[in-house]
Amino acid sequence: xxxxxxxPKTNCKKCGKPTCMAFSLDLLQxxxxxxxxxxxxxxxxxxxxxxxxxxxGSEEGQQKELKINVDEDLCDGCGICVTVCPVNARYCPSSxxxxxxxxxxxxxxxxxxIGGKCELLKIEHCRRLEAGGRERECRVCETYxxxxxxxxxxx
Amino acid sequence: xxxxxxxxxxxxxxxxxxxxxxxxxxxxxxxxxxxxERFDQVSAKNRITSPLIRKNGELMEVSWDEAMNFVxxxxxxxxxxxxxxxxxxxxxxxxxxxxxxxxxxxxIDSNASICQGxxxxxxxxxxxxxxxxxxxxxxxxxxxLWGANPAETIPRLLNKLLFSRGKFRMTGREIKTLVIIDxxxxxxxxxxxxxxxxxxxxxxxxxxxxxxxxxECCSADSIPSEGVAGIDQNDLKRLLLHLTGAENGVIIxxxxxxxxxxxxxxxxxxxxxLQLINERQEKGRISLMLLGGHFNMAGFDHVxxxxxxxxxxxxxxxxxxxxxxxxxxxxxxxEDFDSSIIVGTDPISHLPHxxxxxxxxxxxxxxxxxxxxxxxxxxVVLPTAITGIESGGLAYRxxxxxxxxxxxxxxxxxxxxxxELLNKLHGLLNKGGSE
Numbered sequence: 214x215x216x217x218x219x220x221p222k223t224n225c226k227k228c229g230k231p232t233c234m235a236f237s238l239d240l241l242q243x244x245x246x247x248x249x250x251x252x253x254x255x256x257x258x259x260x261x262x263x264x265x266x267x268x269x270g271s272e273e274g275q276q277k278e279l280k281i282n283v284d285e286d287l288c289d290g291c292g293i294c295v296t297v298c299p300v301n302a303r304y305c306p307s308s309x310x311x312x313x314x315x316x317x318x319x320x321x322x323x324x325x326x327i328g329g330k331c332e333l334l335k336i337e338h339c340r341r342l343e344a345g346g347r348e349r350e351c352r353v354c355e356t357y358x359x360x361x362x363x364x365x366x367x368x
Numbered sequence: 369x370x371x372x373x374x375x376x377x378x379x380x381x382x383x384x385x386x387x388x389x390x391x392x393x394x395x396x397x398x399x400x401x402x403x404x405e406r407f408d409q410v411s412a413k414n415r416i417t418s419p420l421i422r423k424n425g426e427l428m429e430v431s432w433d434e435a436m437n438f439v440x441x442x443x444x445x446x447x448x449x450x451x452x453x454x455x456x457x458x459x460x461x462x463x464x465x466x467x468x469x470x471x472x473x474x475x476i477d478s479n480a481s482i483c484q485g486x487x488x489x490x491x492x493x494x495x496x497x498x499x500x501x502x503x504x505x506x507x508x509x510x511x512x513l514w515g516a517n518p519a520e521t522i523p524r525l526l527n528k529l530l531f532s533r534g535k536f537r538m539t540g541r542e543i544k545t546l547v548i549i550d551x552x553x554x555x556x557x558x559x560x561x562x563x564x565x566x567x568x569x570x571x572x573x574x575x576x577x578x579x580x581x582x583x584e585c586c587s588a589d590s591i592p593s594e595g596v597a598g599i600d601q602n603d604l605k606r607l608l609l610h611l612t613g614a615e616n617g618v619i620i621x622x623x624x625x626x627x628x629x630x631x632x633x634x635x636x637x638x639x640x641x642l643q644l645i646n647e648r649q650e651k652g653r654i655s656l657m658l659l660g661g662h663f664n665m666a667g668f669d670h671v672x673x674x675x676x677x678x679x680x681x682x683x684x685x686x687x688x689x690x691x692x693x694x695x696x697x698x699x700x701x702x703e704d705f706d707s708s709i710i711v712g713t714d715p716i717s718h719l720p721h722x723x724x725x726x727x728x729x730x731x732x733x734x735x736x737x738x739x740x741x742x743x744x745x746x747x748v749v750l751p752t753a754i755t756g757i758e759s760g761g762l763a764y765r766x767x768x769x770x771x772x773x774x775x776x777x778x779x780x781x782x783x784x785x786x787x788e789l790l791n792k793l794h795g796l797l798n799k800g801g802s803e
Binding site: 316360 | 405
């Protein structure tokens, strides 16, 4: 709502969205940028444009790099992070006793258990980076680790 | 991609990927730390690769012929041999062990008798169901851990039971309720969500909880307002609601409920409660799962049951007559044996000193692949291949499902498997008898 106040509120549909309200919601979730609204670039909306840039820019400035740390000393390779991770689960084939990750790992796979320890393969497809809305708040790997070995942090 | 079965614990995970060149294992993918340790045992420092005989107090390397002759001499001199262990070997080796005990009039027992064995035998006689892991994954909605801490003892159990997405329970963790009954706040408590129930019971008060649940089953409002055994009234009511309302519940019993009691039998009371609840069940049923430690803990009882109709310990007399009155503990306490054959276990460090010291006094034959506390007092050590890695066979998973183990590597020095060694010993003894 904070963002909606500074939009032109004309529902011109030039951005491709049906209403300015829809645009503001997408703006909040980071799906679109301020520059995607053509009327805002006009000189008469200059002040509102600067204010919006300031609000969102400050949030972007705080946005630090996502890191998932797996403590090798604590981890005992139970593989709960492999199973609960929603991205992993989508690509893992199911075996008789539950889901088991493939080897060599699928390109989207985040975690794998190798040599009795959990290993973070890559972070690009993590929901905290790729998904939108509430899914972006995903923390299941950290929540359910019985050893408290997985930690999500922003560095 | 070929997947192997891990023999690190009784969960027998069948989805392990092993990369090897036929001589060494380079990478183990999917196994937990416990399974990794099992694969590392192949080249462990304390591995025994040739037979050892104690001479002047020291274990000396000898040839196979010398060691086998020495063992045959010990067994021939002995009238009441005690065979113990058989939880870290395949069912085929257990069968060979029973045959050997039959022909030398021995007493044979497995680790399960001082662990989960009595639950298994009692539940079978009452007709209580054992559920399988696949069923809990696909249909389960209630998991009760009673005196069990799988997050630390069997790392992948909670992963499979609680977090895997099943066929009829697509969401996995969200639909399954977890109840933990334990006096200690273990690592398993950390996987609990908001709907789950943590019951911190006072130590040794399990019997009070069982009795009050039984009373409440028969007549409502018998729970005192101050609660029982450190658990308050509301939590008890919620527990009973879960127990009687679950569609497919499972009670997982760990080492915490296996204690000897003089004035009551916890096993019997617990199984009684289970029967009572199943009678009152509206929609489904509650079944049982036992957490054994060794990978083939459940196997011996099944093998003995199919061979002699008796699960648990067997005592052979002349003409292959079977007696079952004596137990392992009473047998050792009375010193009613004159030699012992230990297969794949370490009783000197597992059993209390009062028993293990009596065992150490008599001649001791050890069949194992590692030096342990028992090998330090054994008179003769016969090494074998590591089951599940260097030899194959059948083993029973903790949910009483038989799983086949595969051979991945060749054993060093062409070591025999447990089954081959026991059969060879049996053959040598029979040959000696006919002469």
